[in-house]
Amino acid sequence: MNPTEHREHTREHTRRSPALTFLGAAGTVTGSRFLVESDDGSLLVDAGLYQGLSALRRRNWEPSDVPVGELAAVVLTHAHLDHCGYLPRLVREGFRERIVCTPETAQLVEIVLRDSAHLQEEDARFANERGFSRHRPALPLYDVDDVERTLRLLDAVEYDEEVVLGRSTRLTLRPAGHILGSATVHLEVDGAALAFSGDLGRPHHPLLRPPAPPPAVSAIVIESTYGDRVHAADEPDVLADAIRRTVGRGGSVLIPAFAVDRTELVLLELYRLMSAGAIPRVPVFLDSPMALAALEVYRAAVATGSPQLRPEATELLAALDLLRVRGVPDAAGSMRLNRPGSPCIVVSASGMATGGRVIHHLAHQLPDHRNCVVLTGYQAVGTRGRQLLDGAHQVKIHGRYVPVRAEIVDDPTFSVHADADELVGWIASASAPPEVVYVVHGEVDASRRLAARIDRQLGITAVVPALGERVRVG
Incomplete structure (x- = not known):
């Protein structure tokens, strides 16, 4: 060598x-x-x-x-x-x-x-x-x-x-x-x-x-x-059933949802259900500044023809305008939703109820048996979402235990x-x-x-x- x-x-x-x-x-x-x-x-x-x-x-x-x-x-x-x-x-x-x-x-x-x-x-x-x-x-x-x-x-x-x-x-x-x-x-x-x-x-x-x-x-x-x-191929319409029950008893529906992507999918499903007459037309509030901002990123991707998107994405996102979602950009508006005077649907982050505005809504709405919380995705061990999914009778929020009397529903179709x-x-x-x-x-x-x-x-x-x-x- x-x-x-x-x-x-x-x-x-x-x-x-x-x-x-x-x-x-x-x-x-x-x-x-x-x-x-x-x-x-x-x-x-x-x-x-x-x-x-x-x-x-x-x-x-x-x-x-x-x-x-x-x-x-x-x-x-x-x-x-x-x-x-x-x-x-x-x-x-x-x-x-x-x-x-x-x-x-x-x-x-x-x-x-x-x-x-x-x-x-x-x-x-x-x-x-x-x-x-x-x-x-x-x-x-x-x-x-x-x-x-x-x-x-x-x-x-x-x-x-x-x-x-x-x-x-x-x-x-x-x-x-x-x-x-x-x-x-x-x-x-x-x-x-x-x-x-x-x-x-x-x-x-x-x-x-x-x-x-x-x-x-x-x-x-x-x-x-x-x-x-394995995700079920044909899940029953869990969300529609939960909304009909809740509105029927005079309650409101709270949907913790991840601000990025999950919120878009939840809103699209609400539009589909309302358009089909499967759920009553009650006000829909999006209480997450982050979700509102993320939605604009998705809209921009549609406007520029992003190759990531399916061809039907343009039509689907345009449907959100017809849903007439009421964005809640400020804290004062969010606080008013803690005690809604009539049935409504509130979509708010975070998806596993670990932080964000949804925590305040849970503190006010969980004690009322008329209300319903719909979980729309994976709930990690140790999160409030997982505790609710596992049937907790109370959850700790800001140092105090809050009784869980509201109906808790798991809808795995959004994963x-x-x-x-x-x-x-x-x-x-x-x-x-x-x-x-x-x-x-x-x-x-x-x-x-x-x-x-x-x-x-x-x-x-x-x-x-x-x-x-x-x-x-x-």
């Missing part, structure tokens, strides 16, 4: 193998954070907040495992809080590099993070005034200034555009069909290839086209929110997460099977059952990683 060959041989054997570390969303459905390390440095896929159980929420406050000083970039799959809500905390800790995402994700992240900071500041102020926090004083995890610094780092790229992140690191975002701007992530790092599903949408989303199939990679990191179940069949089908649609699948972003049983099914049905090694576990890639 000549000297040149020896130097090349030594360099090849001393090169650091790419590694993947699961810093979040392992054994739980929230807090998505995945660290990829290589000779080019480190990058983070998603930087989400933990939600739900207090033990999980405390992780948001613990010293971060993310090596902020070594990060060359953060890549976002989409704009939901459990995927992007930790970003301002990273910036507060010194992160100053690019945050790569799609243009629509950038627009929605701006709305989501500003709302998150505002709510945290308001919650801290309220806790200090009422004295129900164990911390003296109660502080927000981050503030609006941290968010403004974060927004300046957003770097919007189009789907299928190859992004160079280093000498040997390439990134491509592909449509995920979950919410507007959502993406799966394809990374090529030091010759290894891996893909992240983010939150994967369903083939029949009312507005969005189906997810793009995964590329040929050695490893796939896949969500498992509904990894242990835009792929179910077990659809997750397995997505993996199977890859042009070549991966060597390994890492199952994340699900409760433990859901993740384990999906992993077992992937192994059994596709013959692919499937692993449920532990929090903090580090694996080699390629």
Whole structure:
């Protein structure tokens, strides 16, 4: 071996193998954070907040495992809080590099993070005034200034555009069909290839086209929110029945809904039901400034002919004008809805009743047996939504227990997460099977059952990683 060959041989054997570390969303459905390390440095896929159980929420406050000083970039799959809500905390800790995402994700992240900071500041102020926090004083995890610094780092790229992140690191975002701007992530790092599903949408989303199939990679990191179940093909009209019952007894319907995407789908269904005469024409209020802003992003996507949208999306979103939704931009209007004088429907964030204006509505409306709360999506363990779903007789709101006398209804038809069949089908649609699948972003049983099914049905090694576990890639 000549000297040149020896130097090349030594360099090849001393090169650091790419590694993947699961810093979040392992054994739980929230807090998505995945660290990829290589000779080019480190990058983070998603930087989400933990939600739900207090033990999980405390992780948001613990010293971060993310090596902020070594990060060359953060890549976002989409704009939901459990995927992007930790970003301002990273910036507060010194992160100053690019945050790569799609243009629509950038627009929605701006709305989501500003709302998150505002709510945290308001919650801290309220806790200090009422004295129900164990911390003296109660502080927000981050503030609006941290968010403004974060927004300046957003770097919007189009789907299928190859992004160079280093000498040997390439990134491509592909449509995920979950919410507007959502993406799966394809990374090529030091010759290894891996893909992240983010939150994967369903083939029949009312507005969005189906997810793009995964590329040929050695490893796939896949969500498992509904990894242990299959969405029913033909659900009864749960929402219509609940509204008719509630209005019939003189009550109002409260629908906690995620401000991004879920609200649009709920409003479209209300329009369909009213147009068909399936429910009475009562006033519909949208009490979420964030949802009102997100709705405008969806309208803009329709106006510009976004290829993410189905052809019928134009007609569907135009139908919302006919519904004559009454937006509630200010706090005073929101407070008046706490005790509506006549039956109405209130759609308000957040979807799992973890924060936002819906909390105040719950405090006032849960004690009245005439009212109804309709849950429209996945409710993580430890959230108020999950407590209501599980039949709680009281829930704690702002330091006080509130009796639950209102009717609680679960309507699973609004989920835009792929179910077990659809997750397995997505993996199977890859042009070549991966060597390994890492199952994340699900409760433990859901993740384990999906992993077992992937192994059994596709013959692919499937692993449920532990929090903090580090694996080699390629």
